[in-house]
Amino acid sequence: MNYLKHKIYGVLFKLFKNTNIKKNRVSFIIDSKESFKGNLSYIQKEFENRGNFEFHYFYKDKFSIDSFRKLSSSKFIFLNDNFFPLAFMEFNPESMVVQLWHAPGASKKFGGSVDIKSRAILEKISKNTDYLIVTSENIKDYYSEAFQIAFNKIKSLGLPRMDYYFENHDVDALKSEFLKRNGISSNKKIILYAPTFRNEEKYNNIFDYLDLEEFNENLGNDYILALRLHPKIKDFYKGNISANGQYIDVSDYENEQELMLMSDLLITDYSSIMIEYVALNKPVVFFTYDLDNYLSNERGFYYDFKKTVPGTIVYNSQELVEVIKNNKFDKSKISEFLKIQFDVIDGNSSKRVVDFLLK
Incomplete structure (x- = not known):
């Protein structure tokens, strides 16, 4: 698979690697259709309850110098889906990159569990990911294989969007x-x-x-x-x-x-x-x-x-x-x-x- 455009994306992002981190800035990586936004919205609400945080939506299918700068200066960075340029991006060590994933549990095989050829780039992405959030200790092995990510980076904390069902509807x-x-x-x-x-x-x-x-x-x-x-x-x-x-x-x-x-x-x-x-x-x-x-x-x-x-x-x-x-x-x-x-x-x-x- 040709990852040239993702590599170019990563090279451009490195121009901002020395940007100072804003400890109250939270960024969400998402597409312009705002697909799978649920988890991100609930994480934003929770941060809002904690104090004075600033939020930035980084649209992965749009190019913006200002958006690159804000992403590189974010303390917390959340994803809810795949983002292949992450394999070639260089973040400040103070930043924390968190993959929430958009679906609960484990059912159909996906990612590296199915596509052996994708494992190399998935492993690169996972090296740039600090944590992967899942819904159960029982499915960690599956997610480790699917994302090619180290087991100790996988945390069973739940799916934020599931909080919806406990609201007063x-x-x-x-x-x-x-x-x-x-x-x-x-x-x-x-x-x-x-x-x-x-x-x-x-x-x-x-x-x-x-x-x-x-x-x-x-x-x-x-x-x-x-x-x-x-x-x-x-x-x-x-x-x-x-x-x-x-x-x-x-x-x-x-x-x-x-x-x-x-x-x-x-x-x-x-x-x-x-x-x-x-x-x-x-x-x-x-x-x-x-x-x-x-x-x-x-x-x-x-x-x-x-x-x-x-x-x-x-x-x-x-x-x-x-x-x-x-x-x-x-x-x-x-x-x-x-x-x-x-x-x-x-x-x-x-x-x-x-x-x-x-x-």
């Missing part, structure tokens, strides 16, 4: 407003369907496998389907047919956590969204119409999928309808699954992270 009001806005009867339950992206094109055409007519004929009186597509699946998306009430397209709905909070049930396949969802103690159905192919040809999991996932696995549209219609939700594995994925879920993850860094 009026779930009934959120749900009522959502249904009203979409012209749906207020007595209907919401099914959130969040399929993940597949490398094999045909399996991304989800409506080749989910029979919407059968789904709504059997479940339409009680449920409305809210579809949240992975951004990459939109290339295979056959148009918005939500206007006739078959489903609501929530792919661009800004707050994914709000969707999880007000939905009654999650349908997914291999998406890590289920880790966060089962923490709410709600049922998940795994609609895995391509399971054999996915296990054989995609990146795999850190566990035995069939034995471990905390919900009912179905393989076709008929089975999916049957499970939901008859409330055949298997929640027996949720407790054990959560013990692996989280050390604690208490609404204090942001506090633990900031406490650790300030001390």
Whole structure:
């Protein structure tokens, strides 16, 4: 892989390596779409509670001399996603670079666990990273491999964005407003369907496998389907047919956590969204119409999928309808699954992270 542009980025950044550190400056590295901003927002709130801190958002896809200078002079620097130029950047030893990562737990293999060729640059990135924050002691080995990072840099302090669920949300009001806005009867339950992206094109055409007519004929009186597509699946998306009430397209709905909070049930396949969802103690159905192919040809999991996932696995549209219609939700594995994925879920993850860094 050609990392020339990342190296150039690093060379330019070195021009600012002697900038004096401002001990109250906190920088967040993010893209201009502000993807995966949740963790960063909660860390900012926590720092705001601690005193007079100054915040800077460093947009990694924009070039700004002033932004470079502020980043290089920051005491605390947070990431929430990959940033390959970090492999070639030189920070002041007083700066503290922290990778929060945007997802909880460990499910699908990623990073160096899958792409052997990327391990060299991941190791360089990790040498410039002071800490990687995870949700459980049990998954440190997986993250060490995925990020090619030293085990002692991994700290199990929780996912800051999970603090959202411990705030005072009026779930009934959120749900009522959502249904009203979409012209749906207020007595209907919401099914959130969040399929993940597949490398094999045909399996991304989800409506080749989910029979919407059968789904709504059997479940339409009680449920409305809210579809949240992975951004990459939109290339295979056959148009918005939500206007006739078959489903609501929530792919661009800004707050994914709000969707999880007000939905009654999650349908997914291999998406890590289920880790966060089962923490709410709600049922998940795994609609895995391509399971054999996915296990054989995609990146795999850190566990035995069939034995471990905390919900009912179905393989076709008929089975999916049957499970939901008859409330055949298997929640027996949720407790054990959560013990692996989280050390604690208490609404204090942001506090633990900031406490650790300030001390």
